[in-house]
Amino acid sequence: MRKLWKFKVDAELLNEESPSEAPQDIPATEGPIPCIKPEEITLAIKRMTNNKACGPDDIPVEFWKRMGDTGVLFLTKLFNKFLADEIPDEWRKSFLIPFYKHKGDIRLCDNYRAIKLISHSFKIWERVINQKLLEITSVTENQCGFAAGNRMPVRIKGRVYKTAVRPAMTYGAECWPLKKQHENQLHCAEMKMLRWAGGVTRLDHVRNTHIRGTFKVRPIPEKLQESRLRWYGHIMRRPSDHMTRKVLDIKTKPRGRGRPRITWIAVVNKNLKQAQVTKEKTQDRVVWRHMIRGADPK
Structure with a gap:
């Protein structure tokens, strides 16, 4: 059963690519990589939701919120170090939890939906990097539904x-x-x-x-x-x-005492x-x- 799930995850869930159109030729954005500021990390932590399942490191986002400025300064030094080098391999690990869809044969892997649990610290890193990329790049028209300012009236x-x-x-x-x-x-x-x-x-x-x-x-x-x-x-x-x-x-029968x-x-x-x-x-x-x-x- 473990081998079957490993084949299912490696062959389909993690390596399956959705069909998409070829991207247009857009000039690359060049220049020095700006350092990560404490304000950016504070904003990323603030936007994180509490009471979420943790990844392999078992460190919830509530820990960084309780640490306050001390935790922000620690993450600032750590993230700037990652910019010059690379992220640790421990952050590349995750838990993959299968959930039954409550339809079909319970023994078939296709009737399950997989959810990946990653490190909350890695999520903070992703939010900071994503915000930096949005500041120096532009989203293509085919992604207009995910761009800011294109909400439903x-x-x-x-x-x-x-x-x-x-x-x-x-x-x-x-x-x-x-x-x-x-x-x-x-x-x-x-x-x-x-x-x-x-x-x-x-x-x-x-x-x-x-x-x-x-x-x-x-x-x-x-x-x-x-x-x-x-x-x-x-x-x-x-x-x-x-x-x-x-x-x-x-006609209804008369009731006893109390409000009918x-x-x-x-x-x-x-x-x-x-x-x-x-x-x-x-x-x-x-x-x-x-x-x-x-x-x-x-």
Whole structure:
């Protein structure tokens, strides 16, 4: 089994090349190699994420963050030494962890996804060198998706959220007897996604109304109300002898002491009062859809 995995890793995972177009003739950037400054290492360490698996040296990035200026000065001397010489062979080693994809035969190597764990110190080195290369070189047009300043526009992000994310969150919501607590949870999840997509945190003190206005998104509780009333109108337009109409007319037994559980029809009646509509309007589908519609702002 070990020989099989070694062949799989050496032959396919590590030595497989993706097809790509031939690079254009670009003049080489020549000149002396600038020394690495402590500020560059401080920025690279700051951008590293905590609680990540370590490589063979078993030194997490949290260690360098706790070391402060002492660790930064140590890495500055070490990295400048590597510029004049070469990186150690220990940094070239890594752990390759296979993860099962939960599909197909568990005995086949093709049904696994491999993740490489490298040294966190080596990751800091990579970030510093990558930033230096970006300062003296330019990214080709075929890599524009990875270049700074070529991010997806906010309006496109809003459309992606409204067409893909929100429908997945509210799938089947027209039949949910939601409490106020559940609506608040969905509202919080929605705002977290929109803030993350817009690069805004709560520390920036930006109101939710401004964020929704930027993405042109209506509050999710109002969209839940619209979908629930739309389904209610669909049921009410059914014949009176239809099964769904009969279910609505079934009388429930009186409950004992305490507050009764919330029901779907109770939520619908509450939404009818909020929308200021009556169930008699449900027979005209066009009029009903127009009265309950809560369109996203343009």
